[in-house]
Amino acid sequence: MQNQLMKILQEAKEQLQNASTIIETEEIRVKLLGKKGQLTEILRSMGSLNPEERKEFGKAANSVRAEIEALLEEKFASMKELQKADQFIKEKIDVTEPGVKSELGVKHPITITIEEISRIFMRMGFSIAEGPEVETVFNNFDALNSPQNHPSRDMSDTFYITENILLRTQTSPVQARTLMKEEPPIKIISPGRCFRVDTPDATHSPMFHQVEGLLVDEGITMADLKGTLNSFAKQLFGSKVKTKFRPHYFPFTEPSGEMDVSCFKCGGVGCRFCKGSGWIEILGCGMVHPNVLKVGHIDTEKYTGFAFGMGVERIALLKYEIEDIRLLYENDMRFIQQFK
């Protein structure tokens, strides 16, 4: 049996020398010292020896076991070192290698235009009000004095969600919301998305943006409307532009009008942008109809106001000379990157 022990020790030394991974080393450990390992079996068979022999053999077996354990420990340690060195090489980072450049994003031309318009009105003391894109029919039409038979209320012109809920066709319902919530003086603008049934072409889109404006206070007149919007036009298109107001009809204002600016491309002599007329239509406006003020229980004897609404796409297309409105919604980076 002593011989057997020596043989096991000898073999263990050889095997450990040849082992080249932690897994192989672990396999050797199990083969020798595991529950069914060679050394474990031998120690178990000691029961058949007489006490004298057992004592002697036990001693020898324990020292072989200790030696093997020491060898294993040494081998495991050196394997771990090797593994670390290997990992170090594999995971080495070359800090001198150029980094991956991340592209800086740009603002969409619609965002740029809305921000420019908003900044001008904010400088004049307006604050920004928000309203939902999914609106009640009441806020979108009834509160704004739109008669039941108004053509824009037609099923074929508006995206109805239910009989009483729709995708707002204009930002004007924010007027109703503000009047119901706030007391004069009121001085807000409200940029946002609107929806109308429209077949897309170069100048039409079923989804578009507007900026609404509402001012209500004591003693507000048409002169305030004209002064404010004239100043706005000069700040947005340049101090040389002139404005003119034409009568028009909107249910929520009386009197109502549209404002044109002298063509900021040709200076008013006539070009393809103003279709030769020298003028460009920019917005609808008017003095807030008393029926609209009444929705907010505002004293129409004491307070008056003006309102306006403009299409953002139209202004962006003209300003940036974009030929087709659909370019704005295709998210083609080659297009958007031009607005750096």
Ligand code: DAH
């Ligand atoms: N909501 C109108 C439209 O979509 C635009 C408009 C006209 C808004 C006159 C106003 C206004 O506030 O006073 O055509």
